[in-house]
Amino acid sequence: MRHTSATLALLIIAGCAAPMTGTPQPGEIDVRSLDVGQYATEPLDTYSEYTHSVRSGTSLAISRLANHVVTGIDVDAKLRYGTGVQEITKPDDVKNVLAEQSVPIAARHKMLFGFASGSSDVRAEPHVAVPADSTLTTVTVMQFPDPESAERAAAEFEDADFSVAPEQNERVRLAKYPRAHSHWRPGTPTIGSVVAHGNYVVNTFIATSQPDLTGLTALIEQVYAAQLPMLDTLPPLTAEQALRLDLDPEGVIRRVLNPAKIAVPGVGSLATYELQGFLHWQTDRAAAKSLYANGERFVFSYAYSATTNSYTRGIAQSFGKGISRFLDGAILIRARDTGSARALWSTILDAPDLGLAPPNVPDSKCAELPTDRYVKDWVCAVRYRNYVGYVWSTQLQDTQQRAAAQYAVLANSQ
Template identity: 75%
Template sequence: MRSGTALAIPRLANHVVIGIDIDAKLRYGTGVQEITKPDDVKNVLAEQAVPIAARNKMQFGFASGSSDFQPELAVALPPDSTLTTVTVMQFPDNESAARAAAEFDETDFAVAPDQNERVQLTKYPLAHSHWRPGTPTIGSALAHGNYVVNTFISMPRPDRAELTALVEKIYSAQLPMLDALPPLSPEQVLRLDNDPDGMLRRVLNPDKLGVPDVSMLATYEAQGLLHFQTDRMAAKDLYADAERVAVSSAYIASTNTYTRGIAQSFGKGTGRTLNGGLLFRTRDGDSARSLWSKILDAPDPGQAPSNVPDSKCAEIPTDRYVKDFVCAVRYRNYVGYVWSTQLLDTQQRAAAQYALLANSQ
């Protein structure tokens, strides 16, 4: 069951909005959260939402945060930032989704019923929304077929019109993306192909991971990968030639503990592991060459691994307590990108990734 869900969540993430789909100012990613079971819902909604998710048989979900302010690892964003958290969950049918959306909002409203005020969205009258006058936040939940889209927004000013307009922009961007994603039955979740496009057998897997994992062993479309990036506008341009990407021991996909269940809980971005890698597949060799030239545009000629064609390496600046070496290799329409805290280790990973590509059919 867990392995099937770990395949379903990346599939869903490819159809979840990021900030730049809503407003170009929301270019920074502030974190992601996988939802594999009802108990995970408390990381993005209130604790009281957990029994609602369980009672309505929530199957899985994915949450992504965005902001107009670039986050720093382990540092909360300033209060004058605009933050959005978008959570999408799939339920077994339309009825359970509609019931869950109403209950999520009602439970949150009941925390302070004498202070909260219901908000009617003109464009989405079926959405359940409320805010607390004088507070620059708003929460909303909307059922869309088998899906529930939950949004929480924090802005610098307690302006109801601005808050409401941003909620409607989120729904306008998100709902068409879900229309293109047929929901999965519980049985279909179990029957998802682990590696339908041969990416996982081609990506370097030094940790010998065998179970799918959202941030440690998974494949994504370009949209899915952008959730894990800090500057998503720059990343979208950087990875424009990529059709698919496999991640291997790459990211730390969890929210922090500043405040659970609201947009501010996504405040530190998504951390990259100390040792990991990405494998990109592009349309053709020319696209691979273009991507390879961009993702490491200032290599150190003295650091390229010996006897590995189309490879380059460099030490990149970091504010971490260890050094950060990266290498990129290219083979036909694939580009591998690996990193480690030691140059020799990174070079060996690059050579191994190239060998995997050259020997894969």
């Protein structure tokens, strides 16, 4: 409301000039009258203070990195579906996407953090691996303290993976990327490759329907052609720089509904992304890229799981299970302007139930989404100025209260 008062004051001061014409705009509602249930309606920084820590800094660094990791549509338009994500906060996490023998290598060379993202040409079903005849790519990017440690780690990652079956594996040279370390097992439709690029190590695993080495190597080269330039635009962080990263430098996290009322970052639970980073968490990334094109920032509040599947290990098993969304959560989108936000709000939930909107909340709508879960999936969308909030829960009233609270937080954050 402070923004509105300042505008009115400016008009009064200028009143001695030419008379003003136009249609008066209705005032904003008193958000104190909304049914918000148990949820806080003030911005996060008014009641919780961020404390720097190694774990929090690592989470912020991973979210930052995710904005510079490719999705399948950056490589080939047919790889539009997301199959999973994986945060790497410590060397032991590496075993979730690489061979378990890679863990001591990551530790020895002081890997700082990493992020992995999977893509396919087939839409993944929850908890079901993608079909064998699909194309599957998993790209893992890790940051090391310096280029030398990254180079050594890349070579050792390759040696460790190759030595799992040295009699059956065969080295592969990539003509366009001779510094990359690659191998395949003749007769199998998969290939693995790893390359150091500055402080970063990029590991790529690809599976296709046919054991065609020419096609496999071409796809690996497409991954590197898209991924390596993205890393050129991301200055690496020292451990101290990661520790000192701020939670909310742009003031968007403070505006998202935060049921836990805590300022602890997590890549799926409290984080800010650009569109590129946001797309990793979407199932149909091509559709999402089009739908959310006018979104500048995307804020998660207890929205997604940061791991693909806690019951499997290894790159071939971990991905292809789908992306796990929590049973309740919120996403806040800052659009470029009010018009863009209005267009986005009108597009998402394009078939709402008009009788389900939260009472007295402007620009709000709700719907029940189809689900194969054992509980219902209620969702609501609200718009306030150039922000669009999207909340969900397993109970309609709770979802409506979340939507009302999200609207109130936005209004109170001005």
